[in-house]
Amino acid sequence: MKARVHVTLKQGVLDPQGKAIANALHALGFDSVIGVRQGKFLELDLKDADTASAEKSMRSMCERLLANTVIEDYAFEVWK
Amino acid sequence: MKARVHVTLKQGVLDPQGKAIANALHALGFDSVIGVRQGKFLELDLKDADTASAEKSMRSMCERLLANTVIEDYAFEVWK
Amino acid sequence: MTAANTKAAGQPQNMEALAREFGLSADEHKLTQSILGRTPNVTELGVFSVMWSEHCSYKSSKKWLRKLPTTAPWVVCGPGENAGVIDIGDGMVAIFKMESHNHPSFIEPYQGAATGVGGILRDVFTMGARPIANLNSLRFGDPKHPKTRHLIAGVVGGIGGYGNCVGVPTVGGECTFHPRYNGNILVNAMTVGLARKDRVFYARAAGVGNPVVYVGSKTGRDGIHGATMASAVFGDEVEAKRPTVQVGDPFTEKLLIEACLELMATDAIVSIQDMGAAGLTSSSFEMAGKGGLGIELDLDKVPQREPGMSAYEIMLSESQERMLMVLKQGREAEAERIFRKWELDFAVIGRLTDTGRLVLRQHGQVAADMPVAPLSEQMPEYARPWVPSAPRSSVDANSVPIPDDIAGVLKKLISCPDVASKRWIWDQYDHMVMADTLQRPGGDAAVVRIHGSDRALAITTDCTPRYCDADPKVGGAQAVAEAWRNITAVGAKPLAITDCMNCGNPERPEIMGQFAGCIEGMAGACKALDFPVVSGNVSLYNDTGSTGVQPTPSIGGVGILDNLRVMQTIALKGAGHALVRIGHTRGHLGASLYLREIAGREDGAPPPVDLQEERRNGDFVRTFIQTGKSLACHDVSDGGLLVAVAEMAMAGGIGAKLEIPTAALPPHAFLFGEDQARYVLEVAESDLATLLTHAENEGVIARRIGTTGGASLTGIGGWAISVSELKAANEAWLPAYMSGSA
Amino acid sequence: MKSAVIVFPGSNCDRDVAVALARVTGSAPTMVWHGDRAIPKVDLIVLPGGFSYGDYLRSGAMAAHSPVMTEVASRAKQGVPVLGICNGFQILTEAGLLPGALIRNAGLHFICRDVHLKVENTGSMFTRGYKTGQVVRIPIAHADGNYRADPMTLDRLEGEGLVAFRYCSAEGTVGEAHSPNGSARNIAGIFNEKRTVLGLMPHPERMIEPMLGGSDGRPFFEGIAEALAA
Ligand SMILES: Nc1ncnc2c1ncn2[C@@H]1O[C@H](COP(=O)(O)OP(=O)(O)O)[C@@H](O)[C@H]1O
Numbered sequence A, B: 001m002k003a004r005v006h007v008t009l010k011q012g013v014l015d016p017q018g019k020a021i022a023n024a025l026h027a028l029g030f031d032s033v034i035g036v037r038q039g040k041f042l043e044l045d046l047k048d049a050d051t052a053s054a055e056k057s058m059r060s061m062c063e064r065l066l067a068n069t070v071i072e073d074y075a076f077e078v079w080k
Numbered sequence C: 001m002t003a004a005n006t007k008a009a010g011q012p013q014n015m016e017a018l019a020r021e022f023g024l025s026a027d028e029h030k031l032t033q034s035i036l037g038r039t040p041n042v043t044e045l046g047v048f049s050v051m052w053s054e055h056c057s058y059k060s061s062k063k064w065l066r067k068l069p070t071t072a073p074w075v076v077c078g079p080g081e082n083a084g085v086i087d088i089g090d091g092m093v094a095i096f097k098m099e100s101h102n103h104p105s106f107i108e109p110y111q112g113a114a115t116g117v118g119g120i121l122r123d124v125f126t127m128g129a130r131p132i133a134n135l136n137s138l139r140f141g142d143p144k145h146p147k148t149r150h151l152i153a154g155v156v157g158g159i160g161g162y163g164n165c166v167g168v169p170t171v172g173g174e175c176t177f178h179p180r181y182n183g184n185i186l187v188n189a190m191t192v193g194l195a196r197k198d199r200v201f202y203a204r205a206a207g208v209g210n211p212v213v214y215v216g217s218k219t220g221r222d223g224i225h226g227a228t229m230a231s232a233v234f235g236d237e238v239e240a241k242r243p244t245v246q247v248g249d250p251f252t253e254k255l256l257i258e259a260c261l262e263l264m265a266t267d268a269i270v271s272i273q274d275m276g277a278a279g280l281t282s283s284s285f286e287m288a289g290k291g292g293l294g295i296e297l298d299l300d301k302v303p304q305r306e307p308g309m310s311a312y313e314i315m316l317s318e319s320q321e322r323m324l325m326v327l328k329q330g331r332e333a334e335a336e337r338i339f340r341k342w343e344l345d346f347a348v349i350g351r352l353t354d355t356g357r358l359v360l361r362q363h364g365q366v367a368a369d370m371p372v373a374p375l376s377e378q379m380p381e382y383a384r385p386w387v388p389s390a391p392r393s394s395v396d397a398n399s400v401p402i403p404d405d406i407a408g409v410l411k412k413l414i415s416c417p418d419v420a421s422k423r424w425i426w427d428q429y430d431h432m433v434m435a436d437t438l439q440r441p442g443g444d445a446a447v448v449r450i451h452g453s454d455r456a457l458a459i460t461t462d463c464t465p466r467y468c469d470a471d472p473k474v475g476g477a478q479a480v481a482e483a484w485r486n487i488t489a490v491g492a493k494p495l496a497i498t499d500c501m502n503c504g505n506p507e508r509p510e511i512m513g514q515f516a517g518c519i520e521g522m523a524g525a526c527k528a529l530d531f532p533v534v535s536g537n538v539s540l541y542n543d544t545g546s547t548g549v550q551p552t553p554s555i556g557g558v559g560i561l562d563n564l565r566v567m568q569t570i571a572l573k574g575a576g577h578a579l580v581r582i583g584h585t586r587g588h589l590g591a592s593l594y595l596r597e598i599a600g601r602e603d604g605a606p607p608p609v610d611l612q613e614e615r616r617n618g619d620f621v622r623t624f625i626q627t628g629k630s631l632a633c634h635d636v637s638d639g640g641l642l643v644a645v646a647e648m649a650m651a652g653g654i655g656a657k658l659e660i661p662t663a664a665l666p667p668h669a670f671l672f673g674e675d676q677a678r679y680v681l682e683v684a685e686s687d688l689a690t691l692l693t694h695a696e697n698e699g700v701i702a703r704r705i706g707t708t709g710g711a712s713l714t715g716i717g718g719w720a721i722s723v724s725e726l727k728a729a730n731e732a733w734l735p736a737y738m739s740g741s742a
Numbered sequence D: 001m002k003s004a005v006i007v008f009p010g011s012n013c014d015r016d017v018a019v020a021l022a023r024v025t026g027s028a029p030t031m032v033w034h035g036d037r038a039i040p041k042v043d044l045i046v047l048p049g050g051f052s053y054g055d056y057l058r059s060g061a062m063a064a065h066s067p068v069m070t071e072v073a074s075r076a077k078q079g080v081p082v083l084g085i086c087n088g089f090q091i092l093t094e095a096g097l098l099p100g101a102l103i104r105n106a107g108l109h110f111i112c113r114d115v116h117l118k119v120e121n122t123g124s125m126f127t128r129g130y131k132t133g134q135v136v137r138i139p140i141a142h143a144d145g146n147y148r149a150d151p152m153t154l155d156r157l158e159g160e161g162l163v164a165f166r167y168c169s170a171e172g173t174v175g176e177a178h179s180p181n182g183s184a185r186n187i188a189g190i191f192n193e194k195r196t197v198l199g200l201m202p203h204p205e206r207m208i209e210p211m212l213g214g215s216d217g218r219p220f221f222e223g224i225a226e227a228l229a230a
């Protein structure tokens, strides 16, 4: 099975990278950019046999390691 | 308008981060993990009026700044 | 995959065309056939092509490199191994080398520079040394060129990203700019390590039947034909060459350092060799070749990152963070335990044989079978045609307008890109980790303590490409002399150098002439200063289209400071002290920074290098420093005497009143001329007489040039500028430039 | 006094802090490999600086799950002092032993330079060597030192005297202009509730002798030695 995780900074948490990218885009003349937020994106290959078990382990991986829930939110999808 | 960009390492390029994350997940007992690839993920707010113009500027931003096409691939979506 | 890889995967019809694509000339291809007694298969052809690439074979430069002096009583191992080894006393050796990563850094600045650092670190720890310092010599194009800013950001980020993570302090380097590097930047990285003299490891394999062991990261399809890329002229096909850039993994490198050093503390290793350019190919050939043995590898045992890799791909991969070792028989388990503990791959992939052949097996078949010795013995060597560079006439100072605003000129010079503070760069390097950095970036030489002792190494990298371009021989000598001077200026004894010869396309006679000239100048200086070359690297084909880079022989110098208490810094220490200039001021303005930045001219012969005077003045300064009476010392280089004094003032936050004679020379020649072999010393008034008398006795010119104190630099004629204004100007340029506002 | 320095794969200031402890306190620490679940009986546990697991994913994230961290957490709970320097601070927040998180520096670059710190609270074994309000010069070397926590947590840290050090000017002025990395309220180091756990980004172990550029890190280790001798 496959999984994809998106980890993003919580609303209200400063995002220095996103801010810097927005500035760099402005400097390059991309004036239509209002704002940028940067996140992480992970693709996993899993041995799990079914979606339910994959989802269960994904949730646990996110909580325990992949996201720092003090400052980050996560979302994942799982498919065959 | 909104846009989302996924930047991933090209096939065959070493992904030290993904490798280390996979090892850490194994150490935590997530034995079902076969492999992990890490990428970047950006969310943009754009002033562009229509999809066509937003897509055009997104492509140019990706080529010029957001992705390093020597080692990375990118994909983006644009919506209202 | 590149076109070459695609073809290699299948069975190409036209081997002749493939040979050309791999960079082998028709004659070289014929030679491969005569060595094998048959037509090589794709894997074998690939092996020939990388082994005989300019990068690995030194076929254009070998003839010239032999002219460099490489011996001294303290040289333990000169060129020919992974790095040079010198005896630094107390049973210790320093092991060091410099290497280029120019082409990859231009294509992918962050990863190119990062993997450059990784590669040079491996060259040093593969010999048993713990790396204790990194340095880098960087040449970028015109700051106004649209690519320059992006290249600086990436290269500096990559060097820091790698060095910081492995925990080796990056303590020094240089960074200058010139339009001739617009299409071909230079990124040279140097590593210095320390080992016990009785624990140095070499690449020479020994012991038929001994296991050949692979450790580190897995092999992937990255960087195939990197060595050949480093030997090709950049053109429009740069884009197509892209997949040859690799991604570095400094975390794995750190583990590899610790694991190797742990195993090296036992006696299990017979020989060891990092997998650098041309990966498994060059490491196995080198080990077998040096031992006069054969080697058999089972490629199925090579740890692989991707399925379905061909023998060709496995042999040519330049995946990073890998090592090849020969162990004593029966020690495999012990070694494996160490590498597993450090979470690294470990595999016995073959054994040594007495056949003198390299035999590769894959999937139960022989994938390659070639004789080891002929491949290196019959390696092509070229005596490429060369023409000496045309001499330039010297510049008469009277033909250069005399400025009426000395303070303004000084401010302009200390804030021009070449002289401006590079703090923006070294702030991004952890230059203090290991807690032995006694002199941080910003001075003449970095000083790094030998851990647990009260002695230290002084380390510097130097080259003035505008001199080399004006006169390669003088420039080559000057680069060596300046490195020697920088080590002397901190109070240390210079011992040996490594070098990185960066030039253009050697197939052009005028470029070959530059290379030959630089070598000749270096050789003379090394001899005169007892400063031999113990390791080095050649990077040719640094061209875009028809423009070559300025010939840039980067010199990495290492010296020993036996008495830390007398270590000098450039910073002025207090008010009311005498400033003394050592060395003759002749007012040479040709090829000077003043001429370029103020008069807008780049012509003229560079300042002559008088090696006898250089030696005499340096030995005098070092001896005086050893007496403990010197308070600060700085050598005079780019920008001349006034820039040197200004740098001392800025570092100390103390001004000075200069009493420069108006006599013989026009003021700009006197203040900004770049005569060599000079230093500025700060001494207490009470020690001045001794200094001057000693100098007189030694036949050294020493002249009082001023008195320290106050908040400004002031000179004859009433010009003055505050030290804080100078400092602000000196610090401002690079950060402003990088933020896009300069 | 007995101390232990935990070595993670990728730690690189483990030797530096061990040398500082040995030189200033007179007793060398035991080095404990992260894979060992057991830590000897000690009076102080140190998590050193470096790039544990390359700082891939997030700084300190993977080290926080190392086998040894279970034991570190339980000792901390028993009141054994725990000191996290730089990467060690990041590991402590990731492990939940200190609140908040350390994100990328505001300027995005790695920064290595001396900074000035104001000692905010001397009521701990780590800070007793200093005077309250004292300004000291200590180097930083990090890319992720930008301390973040929600306003309530920040208020609580300040209200309960749990801020150990703040970035300031040479004269002791605290303000955004003097924060090298954008840290919330200029925070450079914080304690747990009992002030037995300290995390800080600066490296006192790099400033223990004039030859290294200063000695302002010495009182830090002297204070620890005194507290543990008492
Ligand atoms: N310019 C030079 N001066 C002196 N020695 C050199 C020079 N260039 C290369 N060498 C020596 O030639 C040997 C091969 O160099 P190189 O191929 O760069 O090493 P590696 O294979 O370790 O990367 C080394 O021992 C190196 O020190």
Ligand SMILES: [Mg+2]
Pocket: C082, C122, C123, C274, C276
């Ligand atoms: Mg090597």
